[in-house]
Amino acid sequence: MSDAWRDISEDDLNRFVDGRLVPERRARVAAYLAAHADQAQEAAAFARLNARLRKAFDAVSDEPIPPALVQAAIRGRTCPRRHWRRLGRAAALVIAVAGLGIAGGWQLREAVNGPASWSEFAREAAAAHRVFAPDRQFPVELPATRKAQLVAWLSARIGAPITTPNLEKVGFRLIGGRLVPTPDGPAAQLMYENGSGTRITLYLRADLRNSRDIKFRIARENEVNVWYWLDGPRGYALSGDIDQQQLLRIAEVLYDEVGS
């Protein structure tokens, strides 16, 4: 930070975003942001976060207050909790079912087909990786030596043609693949290994009803890094217990290979 702006701190950015600066100071911070693109982007992102949090949770404060909470506020003690909770659950179910009816087929389909969100998809991939990649005895159901059969079988089961991308230029060789169960049906997993025995897996689904495409995103689940992208009904996730940047280089090769 140059000397001219030495007086600007992270606190100013917080205060700017939260609208807690006196007008003069606000003008000064605004001038600083006008001259610093990265910080300006950060401030804008922070403001979007605030808006998004309110948009997501404000509805909760508009809901009718559960009677048990009113009682707790009045008397500090409530009738046995199990009782009202059961009632509440029944009521919630009725409302949810009614809501489903009103929302109609679209939302129902959304709820039935495919993970609830992109992060869910990445989580599935990471879980499958954690289970099968460390297995030294039976990491795959069909080995790469029976590639034609593997491709035909997985394509038939997930309902879309798949290929086995060639990752040899980044040092990984296909060792085989398997089916992986998801709540919606089968997904496919292809496993690759390099010379030092490190394994990465490509997780594939072709039944996603996602409303938007997702470009490369990273997720981290326990020790597993996952790069994934969604392209119409198809979802691809590359998982590995290796450095994000290294995994990204492989993912880029993969992306070109699948050329979806």
Place this chain on the structure above:
Amino acid sequence: MAQMIEQIPSLRRYARALVGDRSRADDLVQDCLERAWSRAHLFRPGEDVRVWLFTILHNLHVSSIRRRRRQPRLVPLVDGAPDPAMREGQESAAEMADLAWALEQLPPDQCSAVLLVGLEDMTYRQAAAVLGIPVGTLMSRLYRGRQRLRALIEGEVSVHLKRAK
């Protein structure tokens, strides 16, 4: 205590954002209100009721995190039915799930700071009082929490992808 009832909607909102699950969030609020009554003699006249209640809720939440850390965690992945609170103009179920996931990834102390200020619109002084930390500490947790949340949500990298074709 009318002032307590007044705070319930915002306690519920904060708890929902904090723990995600509806019934767990309401349990937390209920525990908070019961605890508030049992500690009513400790409330000093003129004290900020809002800060007082949120402090109790925060402490209960922290101890429940500690308890849960000792047990294996089972997180429901997909809840199936959409939340009854869902309505037009609100975030879609997928967006909600993503936001809830991102909040869950935040260290608890950063998460609380981000929510108290960003969602509950507390002053820095109030939020610091709730968390029992100096204002300066709150400010830096807030900043780091926001950076982290941004990275989690906008985790999309802008690598330029060439297509071989």
